[in-house]
Amino acid sequence: MNLELESYVAQILKDIRERGIEAVKEYSRKFDGYDGEFLVSEKEFEEAERQIPEKDKEIIKRTIERIRFYHEKQLESDKLYIKNASLYGIIYKPIRRIGIYVPGGKPLPSTLIMAGVPAKVAGVKEIAVTTPPKNGKINPYILYVAKLLGIEEVYKLGGIQAIGAMAYGIGMKKVDKIFGPGNRFVNEAKRQVFGVVGIDSLAGPSEIAVIADETANKEYVLYDLLSQLEHGKGSKAWLLTTSKELAEYCRKNGIEVVVCESLEECAEKANEIAPEHLEIITKEPLKLVDLIENAGAIYLGEYTPVPAADYFLGVNHVLPTGGAAKFSGVLTVMDFMKRISLAYVSREEFLSERYLGIRLAEIEGMEMHRKSMEVRR
Ligand SMILES: NC(=O)c1ccc[n+]([C@@H]2O[C@H](COP(=O)([O-])OP(=O)(O)OC[C@H]3O[C@@H](n4cnc5c(N)ncnc54)[C@H](O)[C@@H]3O)[C@@H](O)[C@H]2O)c1
Ligand SMILES: N[C@H](CO)Cc1c[nH]c[nH+]1
Ligand SMILES: [Zn+2]
Known part of the structure; x- marks a missing residue:
């Protein structure tokens, strides 16, 4: 844990707790250059929709359908049994009110799809979205996705102040659980408000590790590694390979390259890293799956690059980072539900x-x- 970051974030959260909306406004001015209404108006939703080309509207709808299809399969039904004329079991109920943080340094409408769709599948009734404004506005694609998902409560709020506002109920009704990824400030703020509210996982700056052998296409591997570094500050990429040639080809742009004696050794290194995403591009990728214990997501073969999973495969792209894949996992529908034990x-x-x-x-x-x-x- 970075102690400097921890105390920096703690101080801002304390200030928000103590001074409420005045502090939220002040940090919003300071970090996002914004000094206006936080809640997005109906007019702004309409304006955003007008800006989206019809072709893009179709792309977004089709993507949402694919994500929904995958997530509907995760819904669990109540597990009840009768023994000695007694009823026992577990029932599931959606969380009543949640907050979704959508990153805005580089606005990511796809992240609202990834958190909003499973929330809806779970049956969450109240959803508040926060995302930082740029030049006073929210990315129109984010507002369009919100509208398609039936989410009306969107706030122009980013960073630590957004997490504080959702957790303590400042400028909005308090949420029960906060979802969504963000930069190191957002991630640390989520970690610190856990207990006041629930959080999904520690989903910070993006990471990729690729295990590849000599059969892997060098260009594919390199672009996959660079794709996650593109997310910016704090992102990480590791190549774990048995091929010296591939190692030399990828040794650039901050990619960390490890040459291993065997694929088993590559798998062990991956377990130590516990990356957000692990690609396995080897002759027989399925053979390695049993050896992997720690990864947010495992993608196999040449045609499952992380960017495809980021956008359209259907799998969720909200994933633990920074080693958190050792104790937590990918966002699912069941994260939006609570388990309640039942006995009669x-x-x-x-x-x-x-x-x-x-x-x-x-x-x-x-x-x-x-x-x-x-x-x-
Ligand atoms: N793990 C996952 O599931 C996942 C998914 C998508 C994106 N991500 C990651 O989310 C991150 C998004 O980061 P981003 O920066 O683009 O957007 P962001 O919305 O997370 O962060 C931007 C906000 O940070 C705040 N901020 C910036 N500098 C600050 C400072 N010095 N002090 C206090 N607050 C400050 C500002 O309020 C700003 O609006 C990326 O690292 C990306 O890799 C992760
Ligand atoms: N790779 C990110 C998760 O780490 C998700 C994302 C959104 N847009 C592009 N990529
Ligand atoms: Zn990505």
Whole structure:
């Protein structure tokens, strides 16, 4: 953890907590050069829609359909069973109100598709979107995607101040959970507000690792590596290869190259890195999958480049970075839902099994627990 970043972000969040909307306005002026209404108006939505060429509207609709198709398969149904005339299980409920952060340094409408579609599939009722304005405006494609998804609450707010506003309910109703990726400031702010609200994962600056052997097309591999560096500051790219020739070809533009003795060694290095995306472009890529423990996403073969997954395959592009793939994973529909345990116990089962609870309550010295079970007839 970068302590300087941690205390920098903590100080801004504290100021936002203490001074509320005045602090949010001040940071918005300072970091985004914006000094106006935060909530996007109906007129601005209409203006944005007029700016989008019809051809692009079709592209966006078709993309949303592909993302929706993939995510609908993730919906889990309640898991209930009956035993001794008692009902037990887990039921799932959508989170009531969420916030989605859409990056705006380089505006990413595709990210609103990636977070908004699974939220809708899960049945989330209230969605607030924040994204930083540029020259006082929000990218029209972001507003068009919001409109298509039926999201009306969009705020011209970026960075730490957006995360603070959503978490503490400043200038808007507080959200229950914050979704969406962002730069290191956004990512650290999300980490720090966890507990006040839920967060999806630590989805920071983009990363790619490619495991490739001598059969890989050099040009494909190089462009894939460069694609994620294009996201800018903090992005990382690693090539893990058994081919010296490929290594030399890719040793440029900040790409970190590691030459390994075997593909097994490449897999072990990938596990240490725990990259956001891992491409495997080898003669038999499927053979390596079993060896991979840590990666946000694994893409196999020559025709599954990360940019295809970023935009149109259907898989989600909101993924853990910075080693967080060791303990968390890709955004799914179920991240927008809560698990609730359910039990409806029959008299017979309760009376015959309660001796277990009564004895455990005695062991723990919990008198009222024991009583609660014993008192029933
Ligand atoms: N992991 C994922 O799933 C995923 C997906 C898409 C994008 N990304 C990443 O998201 C990131 C988006 O970054 P971005 O910068 O384009 O957009 P962003 O919206 O995350 O950050 C821009 C905001 O940061 C704030 N900011 C900038 N400098 C600051 C400073 N010095 N102090 C305080 N606040 C400051 C400003 O408010 C600005 O509006 C990229 O790194 C990209 O790789 C990750
Ligand atoms: N590669 C990013 C996830 O790390 C997602 C993205 C959006 N637009 C382009 N790429
Ligand atoms: Zn990308």
